[in-house]
Amino acid sequence: DAMVIQNPRYQVTQFGKPVTLSCSQTLNHNVMYWYQQKSSQAPKLLFHYYDKDFNNEADTPDNFQSRRPNTSFCFLDIRSPGLGDAAMYLCATSSDPDQPQHFGDGTRLSIL
Amino acid sequence: SQQGEEDPQALSIQEGENATMNCSYKTSINNLQWYRQNSGRGLVHLILIRSNEREKHSGRLRVTLDTSKKSSSLLITASRAADTASYFCATSKGGSRLTFGEGTQLTVNP
Numbered sequence: 001d002a003m004v005i006q007n008p009r010y011q012v013t014q015f016g017k018p019v020t021l022s023c024s025q026t027l028n029h030n031v032m033y034w035y036q037q038k039s040s041q042a043p044k045l046l047f048h049y050y051d052k053d054f055n056n057e058a059d060t061p062d063n064f065q066s067r068r069p070n071t072s073f074c075f076l077d078i079r080s081p082g083l084g085d086a087a088m089y090l091c092a093t094s095s096d097p098d099q100p101q102h103f104g105d106g107t108r109l110s111i112l
Numbered sequence: 113s114q115q116g117e118e119d120p121q122a123l124s125i126q127e128g129e130n131a132t133m134n135c136s137y138k139t140s141i142n143n144l145q146w147y148r149q150n151s152g153r154g155l156v157h158l159i160l161i162r163s164n165e166r167e168k169h170s171g172r173l174r175v176t177l178d179t180s181k182k183s184s185s186l187l188i189t190a191s192r193a194a195d196t197a198s199y200f201c202a203t204s205k206g207g208s209r210l211t212f213g214e215g216t217q218l219t220v221n222p
Contacts, residue, residue, distance in 0.1 A: 004154075006154075040215075040217075041214065041215075042200060042212040042213060042214050042215055043155065043200075043212050045209060045210070048209075090154055090155070092154075092155075097204075097206070097207050098142055098143060098204050098206065098207075099160075100145060100157035100160055101155075101157065101210065102157070103147075103154030103155040103156070104154050105152075105153050105154045106152075106153070106154050108152075
């Protein structure tokens with residue numbers, strides 16, 4: 001089945017140690033999104049790619065970076081994770097803006 | 113800033129009953145979408161309603177949109193234990209960005 005796959009499902013890292021989360025899709029969608037979701041809260045958009053064009057949200061910390069080397073893959077890099085970055089990170093795709101988004105099952109990040 | 117607000121924050125019902133969740137938003141929209149999220153999982157798209165539509169159905173789901181009141185409702189009929197999840201509305205003003213509401217936690221008791 002076509003889908004959005006996030007690896008790993010659970011990631012533990014140390015305070016200040018860089019970490020990379022990955023997302024792949026078989027839907028061939030143009031748009032890929034990264035969201036941060038904390039417990040019992042709404043997903044918060046960090047940034048998205050429309051094809052190769054990167055769009056950062058104004059309130060996304062500089063600590064968060066992203067790469068999209070090709071249509072299928074997108075990475076979230078957290079350069080120096082702090083305790084406040086512990087959250088579920090969700091990747092999503094859509095064929096076009098205004099179309100429904102397809103989500104992966106997320107990576108739950110813990111910071112020691 | 114969050115566009116949508118959902119009401120109630122939590123809803124607990126018995127299997128077989130209907131569940132209604134409401135969403136209000138602040139600015140004009142192109143469309144409004146509803147998503148479900150089971151615990152520890154990603155969001156699943158349920159239904160999209162465009163600003164020129166007033167009602168849409170999908171199986172046991174019924175969504176209404178009132179653009180004059182800037183509000184939408186999601187009705188789940190004949191609820192099942194498997195419907196237990198968080199439900200989020202999300203608005204699109206055009207472009208790539210969705211703004212999510214805070215969600216309603218629905219519990220359906222067997």
